[in-house]
Amino acid sequence: MKKIWSLIIIMSLGMVVAGCQKTSATTESNEKTVEVLDSTNQKITVPATPKKIVVFDSSLLDTVDALGEGDKVIGVPVKNLPTYLKQYGDRESVGGVKEPDLEKINALKPDLILISSRQADFKDELAKIAPTVYLATDIKDSWSSAQKNIETVATLFGKESEAKAKIAKIKTSIDALKTKDQALNARSLVVMTNENSLSAFGPGSRYGIVYDTFGLTPVDETLEPSTHGASISYEYILEKNPDYIFVVDRTKAIGGDQSTTNLADNELVKQTNAGKNNHVITLDPQVWYLAGSGLESLPIMIDEISKGLN
Template sequence: MTSLFRTTAFAAALFASAAVLTPVAFAQDKVITHAQGETTLSGVPAKVLVQDWAVFDDLNALGVTVAGLPSSNAPTYLADKIPADALQIGSLFEPDFEGIAAAEADVYFIAARSREAIGTSKDILPTIDLSVDNGSIVDGVKKNMTTLGDIFGLEAKASELNAALDAKVAEVKAAAEGKGNALVLVTNAGKLGVYGPDSRVSWIYNEVGMPSALENVKDGDHGGDSVSFEFLLEVNPDWVFVVDRDAGTGENAGAAAALLDNELFNQTTAAKEGHVVYVDPQASYISMHGYQGVLLLLDQVLAGLNS
């Protein structure tokens, strides 16, 4: 009886031990839902590759070190945050898959410009698509921060950052109240376009709440909805926020200001009242879904509205 009791007790102890240990083992694997499905990660990623500047912006805000980055179009506001020894893994549109495979990283983040990479990259390493819908940028940024916080065990930090973003949006919204309507202009190789509520800076309309001076806008990928100076004068917006695409892509800094120094534009209410705000061209065109970039743009809009 004593031997049987000891055997039974030993078996029970083993079972209890397994019951305690098994959930921990399973907890190491985490399924992440993203824009192109689900990806399983084993533990917290140590070596991270990023093919998108907005995602790098988010990771930097969280304090996550990145090992591999795009080789081009780095936004100026992120320049001093880029690790000197970071691997260059191709352009925003054309990843270097050989370099990515050789890096032996734990996770690879893509987004809008690089989203097609998943067809190849998913067979190399865990790939997560953090693309954001332009029609709901602030919500998309917050969702990505929450996802990244979950991946890296930084949930509290992500929640803190999201609360700060909500507070900033509320501050800008309060400043915009009663200030009139707005147009977001994009200048592109000497041409004028208008960005609307589905554009790269849609939060000016959708979250900050400034009504568009144009009822219908057909957002274009690059140059917006094409307009003329005569049309701008006819629409006569109260406020104009300017995205200089040429400067954003590093082609011709200051092109927007030169183009808008125009007799017809200078007759608009926005121009006459000094209500023309030039927003950071790279934050608004290259990394428009990045946490720090959105905060930078919100601060610029706030400063303009309060000037």
């Protein structure tokens, strides 16, 4: 009889253990996930509403912030944070924007990593640590690309409706900016300064959004679309004679030597329509050079251009 009872007890314990294992497996299999497409149309599966995120791109970070999910961010490239995102300066430093600290990121054990083109070379290595979503801006179609990236980030947090409402508000501001520029009937030029060098940007370029989306008329439509811009001289600026010049100072954006002469102080620039009418406008270099396509950076850019046209 004792042997029978012992056998019954053993069998009962076995059933309990088996039941526990089944419950554990069911829990794991029921973990909610979401599937998104990255900028290469690759499907990436990530946990729904991720709780520990490493973000390398400023535009993606400001979108996460605008959607109210900033508390999930555990790591950023602290040294390269633009001022308007300084509240994230107390997060863990995960390397530079072009050199992620893989060991540090692995130690943080994130459940999601967001990157853009500056980290593209590390995409595969980062993906070994955690699901990595690569979202880059297509300069040939900046606005559509920005919207797509914003909507993808929103999907990760189930914030699609909030993102759509914010995008609609940005669209309204863009329409108002277009109307203002059309009334002026002016020609504009975007110039990036980098210590002693000058680069000009036309439609379809890094700052092509000014023309392609915001509706400004380029002073030179022959400029080749480019990420780095076309090298120009002060003589070129005088020859083209823009009514408005918008300046992005790369040196200031990356914290370099800021002692170089302001573009508006150049004698040739002073002779242009822009120079004569105080229409040489310096843009926030950190927003334009380090970000430029997020839910927070886009309104800043629109506002700067709009005020510049006043």
